[in-house]
Amino acid sequence: MDIVHIAMIQTGLFLLLGLGIAASFVRSHLRTRHVRQQGTPAVATLLKMERTVMQINKRYVYDFLLEVKPPGRPAYQVRLKSRALDWKAVLVEPGLRLKVMLDPEDPQRVVVLEPVTPQKPLNFRNLMEGQERPSDPVKALKDLQSMADNGLITPDEYARKKAEILARL
Numbered sequence: 001m002d003i004v005h006i007a008m009i010q011t012g013l014f015l016l017l018g019l020g021i022a023a024s025f026v027r028s029h030l031r032t033r034h035v036r037q038q039g040t041p042a043v044a045t046l047l048k049m050e051r052t053v054m055q056i057n058k059r060y061v062y063d064f065l066l067e068v069k070p071p072g073r074p075a076y077q078v079r080l081k082s083r084a085l086d087w088k089a090v091l092v093e094p095g096l097r098l099k100v101m102l103d104p105e106d107p108q109r110v111v112v113l114e115p116v117t118p119q120k121p122l123n124f125r126n127l128m129e130g131q132e133r134p135s136d137p138v139k140a141l142k143d144l145q146s147m148a149d150n151g152l153i154t155p156d157e158y159a160r161k162k163a164e165i166l167a168r169l
Contacts, residue, residue: 031103035111039101042070043116044078046096051149052081059083060151062092068110070102078110084150088114091146140165 048065055061061081069075084092097116103109141162148158 031109032111035101035103035109036113039111040070040104042068042100042102042110044068044098044100044110044112046092046094046098047077048094049084049092054081056083058151060149066098066100066110066112068100068102068107070107076107078108080110080112082112087112091143092150093142093146137165137168 044066046064047067050063051060052063061083064080064082066078066080067075068078087098089096089098099113099116101111101113103111144153144158144161144165147153148155153161
């Protein structure tokens with residue numbers, strides 16, 4: 001075989017690999033959309049969350065442990081990797097109750113919709129400038145930690161605002 005044939009074979013293999021990866025993403029997206037539209041509604045409670053090293057669009061992906069409670073069935077646990085921002089939640093922390101949809105064919109496949117109780121959006125600019133101050137310093141620190149964990153503020157901004165909150169105590 002000459003170098004041209006080898007290059008053509010390599011190009012073909014790369015194209016097949018790329019098409020396989022793209023097809024996998026499309027299948028996953030279509031299945032998620034189907035579960036979102038046709039799945040079984042349930043409620044899940046966030047038990048644990050750990051940030052992974054993986055990022056999508058400069059946002060960290062988390063490894064979540066959820067306790068899912070389907071209607072009329074016992075609760076069970078599910079591990080899920082997702083970006084916290086995909087859940088329409090302002091503050092994501094253990095104890096958060098979420099509306100979810102379950103895949104009837106695979107109960108480990110869960111699509112998170114949103115928090116059970118809608119959360120009031122934070123005005124990050126006003127919070128950072130000190131114009132909007134939650135009256136509860138513990139909640140303010142949790143909100144601030146969540147913003148830092150999700151990459152919404154820099155470590156310097158976090159340290160400065162934390163010092164301000166602690167100075168009010």
